[in-house]
Amino acid sequence: MLGIAMGPYTKIDQGLYAVLGTASLMAGSMRMTVSFCVIFFELANNLLLLPITMLVLLIAKTVGYCFNPNIYEIILELKGLPFLDAHPEPQMRNITVGELADVKPAVVTLSCIEKVGRIVEVLKNTTHNGFPVVDEGVVPPMGLPNGATELHGLVIRAHRILVLKKKWILQERRRTE
Incomplete structure (x- = not known):
């Protein structure tokens, strides 16, 4: 919609807005910025689009982290699979593996x-x-x-x-x- 609205005022192709929107959606939900940057660079085949793609991916990833975890963590939680969080609970910060092994x-x-x-x-x-x-x-x-x-x-x-x-x-x- 942004591409249609800005069409008369810019020389940017509307398809570029679609590609950047898709990249931002995927980066916001999956948080794989480097991979998506390479994928969309290959898709567009234009080195000049790399900085704008990187900016869009960075913004989408940052906004995504503000609201919820990535889609893979949500799926793991819904399936009830054990998953070690990147940030431990405060009471677990000083526990060593040896102390946990003694409990088992x-x-x-x-x-x-x-x-x-x-x-x-x-x-x-x-x-x-x-x-x-x-x-x-x-x-x-x-x-x-x-x-x-x-x-x-x-x-x-x-x-x-x-x-x-x-x-x-x-x-x-x-x-x-």
């Missing part, structure tokens, strides 16, 4: 050959969703201490529950690799 329960591992009773006990007594499968009887490479374990994979809680419900249990001991 220890990792519970399962061996390659495990008894059903141990699996049931682990499922009842923990809230973990995944259990690393390790082999304790590994000869460690040079330089590693004795008693090292070798990681074979990860078993998900839902899979363990399904195996127990369907009674897919081997009677004899054998390794599956």
Whole structure:
């Protein structure tokens, strides 16, 4: 609309206003200014439009930050996905990763050959969703201490529950690799 209103007074093409409007809309909602500057420079194929495009993108991004977060953060919040904010809460500024690791329960591992009773006990007594499968009887490479374990994979809680419900249990001991 600005291009139509200013048309008689300027020599600027109305299509340029449409391109700049599109760039400002995308920069205001997604906040990817450098990428959009390159994209719209390639689209217009005119180096003289680069400063005005950069100005439009900068203004749109600044105004966008005044009103709401970018569209990707909104989608993450709506889906309920965990997302670490760029600016922590004031009470979290002095917390270290070591202090957070002390709060979490220890990792519970399962061996390659495990008894059903141990699996049931682990499922009842923990809230973990995944259990690393390790082999304790590994000869460690040079330089590693004795008693090292070798990681074979990860078993998900839902899979363990399904195996127990369907009674897919081997009677004899054998390794599956």
